[in-house]
Amino acid sequence: MDNLIWIFISALLVNNFVFSYFLGLCPFFGVSGKLETAFRLGLASTFVMLITALCTWFLNTYVLIHAPYLRLISFIVVVASTVQFVEMVVKKLSPALFRALGIYLPLITTNCAILGFAIFATNRGYGLLEGLIYALGAGGGFTLALILMAGLREENELSNVPNLMKGTAMSMIIAGILSMAFMGFSGLFSS
Template sequence: MNQESYSQIFISACLVNNFVLAYFLGICPFLGVSGKIETSSKMGAAVTFVMLISSICAYGIHELLVAINAPFLQLISYIVVIASTVQLVEMFVKKMSPALFKALGIFLPLITTNCAILAVALFQTNKGYDFFQSIVYALGAGAGFTLALLLISGLREQLELAEVPTAIKGTVLTLIVAGILSLAFMGFSGLGSN
């Protein structure tokens, strides 16, 4: 069992070891859905929800697989849970908000293959977190993912109003801004140490 406090786990997952800006996981929705703040916030909420459910299920699956001496089934079990959760989220969003479903486009079902979600399940297992630590870790990772999406989308909206040289418009500028954000998040690395 890991002895980290809940606040340490949350801050580490959200800021210090941000899945997008420190580990470079989940880059596809980070670059693809971050054009507008409204869309980014909804995608962040969807990813956070999937991370939370996957984390809870991963904890239970890990305990069960250890009890029956079958840890080799861990990865495939996590993938099945993630895919099922994403299908539920996709059906809910399609039913409740067709406009949002259309705005998220292909990126909503691609949450299934978002490596950040699988990483949450695998990292929490490897770190030996208990049930509540796993929940806090998933919430921190989701908050960090949402924060990264909101930051880049806010910057992209502002850059649409700026005069930018033609040579760096579009994807090039987005990648430059993402790199600068990543460098800025390196400043949080001191928060994780005792």
């Protein structure tokens, strides 16, 4: 039980996917303009991660021991089809949410946080339960990063920055400062 809590906290804060592994940067910079969309995208990604955790565990246990070189190809196929599946389910169950997410839903396929999560979980030899908890932590960390960044950027829109700094350069430096703040969490593990 202790172990599971550490996996969760480590993925959520200490080894945050965005700020210490640099995963999922494209949606992080692309979608963090508005708080509402950022939150929804974070939730959708977390959900895809959970399903991916289930599928990759199944693949690792039953299929890939016979053909390890197929790992990457099978993972990306799993992620792509999960995203397609989630898209269909969301469209059927809640058309409103589907419209709100728009183009970002299919784009989760090329979110490196998802594939990165699958590869990290495999490399560390996580079982089913550990994998699911790791997915929850990683997805939660990604959502947290998106929300923090979106809040900062909404404030930043209103402030007066030099013309040259506007846009990506500014967001990059904000992300650097946020990442510095997250480094403070690494103290959690030494005790």
